[in-house]
Amino acid sequence: MSNFPSEGYRDQLDFIWEKGHKTKATITFAITRLGEAHSLPHVPFGGFWVHENLSSASLECFILAVIEEMKRLGTTMISLTQSPKPYEPQVDLINYLLFTLGFEQAKVQSHHFFVGKKKIKKFLQKEAVKSSKKSSSSDLKTSHSSISNFNFLKEIRMWNKEKGYEVTIDENRIVRQVSEYPSRYFLITLIKNGEAIGYSLAVKLTTDSLYYFLSAINPKVTVKNGGELILRELFKLAAEQKVDFIDLGSSNLLDGANHSLMFFKSRFSNDICNKVTWMKKI
Incomplete structure (x- = not known):
């Protein structure tokens, strides 16, 4: 970068x-x-x-x-x-x-991390059964792919605004970065009944890491465990890319720590660093 x-x-x-x-x-x-x-x-x-x-x-x-x-x-x-x-x-x-x-x-x-190439694979094995049951019972599926178009950026912005979150992403800059380094960017998609209802953008900031960048789920759609399914797909991508660690990013509000988000990320991390x-x- x-x-x-x-x-x-x-x-x-x-x-x-x-x-x-x-x-x-x-x-x-x-x-x-x-x-x-x-x-x-x-x-x-x-x-x-x-x-x-x-x-x-x-x-x-x-x-x-x-x-x-x-x-x-x-x-x-x-x-x-x-x-x-x-x-x-x-x-x-x-x-x-x-x-x-x-x-x-x-x-x-404060950033949450999941560190360890072998530990990432073990985590996936442990969670595979849970993920399968939750996705099949709620008609939810996840997938990841390289980026072919950027319509998801508008939806991420819109969904986060509807939730009252501050949106500071520079869409034009992201488009240019993806165009310059297409092999470093991946789109994770959450699908319900064939329709995309959630996204997350994952970035290889370094050759041995995967960064959980942007994420949003359509607030108008009732989804249980959607965030968990997106993160499990992130771990699957990390295993395929053979990275050494996953960076789940920071969890800050304007006036302090976002404790609920930190608790959620703690379930998918084994380290925390400033x-x-x-x-x-x-």
């Missing part, structure tokens, strides 16, 4: 930390016309990526080098959303160093 340009930003810069002609760590920023640096806008997270284990001193040197270059470029503020631990094993060290170097936490979101947004004025 860092290779996808951010509209409304004057520059997009890649910072690369090398030693012996080997890339040790990277970070990408989009710079606004006002001189604010963001890593990264319009995506779930950006932040630092460590390609090989680094000492705390070396990683601190990289962060300091980024700050100095941002000063030289006349940047007024640095903002970065650091990926949770399943994506970046050294995230605790990164967060610690950002704190010691004067960055302040602007936002913390995603932190850091800011520093220059």
Whole structure:
């Protein structure tokens, strides 16, 4: 996603930390016309990526080098959303160093994960009988496929609005991203009596992960266990793609934690990690 340009930003810069002609760590920023640096806008997270284990001193040197270059470029503020631990094993060290170097936490979101390629397969085996009984008894079916058209985006927006949820998706950007990286996007469909009544968009943010992005079920249709069936289809897709973990995303309301959603996701997860947004004025 860092290779996808951010509209409304004057520059997009890649910072690369090398030693012996080997890339040790990277970070990408989009710079606004006002001189604010963001890593990264319009995506779930950006932040630092460590390609090989680094000492705390070396990683601190990289962060300091980024700050100095941002000063030289006349940047007024640095903002970065650091990926949770399943994506970046050294995230605790990164967060610690950002704190010691004067960055302040602007936002913390909690993500539910299901980690373990073999565990994903075992989960599917365990839930197969339950899923079969529930889908057959209620005329519900699920499927997943690559994306051939984008009509589902309008329905997701409409259904979420009808439920009173805030809708912030940029449909045009999603269309461009899918067109650029078609093999990374999958549509999960919930069907009742031959009609699509629910959708979820799954994205391979990295080669070894699957991210549960957008989801909605038609509120005018009475459905029991629809959300469970969509997630079981997500696990089936994850097994087929042979990913190491599933990211079920955050569960936030405008005024705090969405406890009911967190409880629901906890039934389909075996880990929980924070995603932190850091800011520093220059």
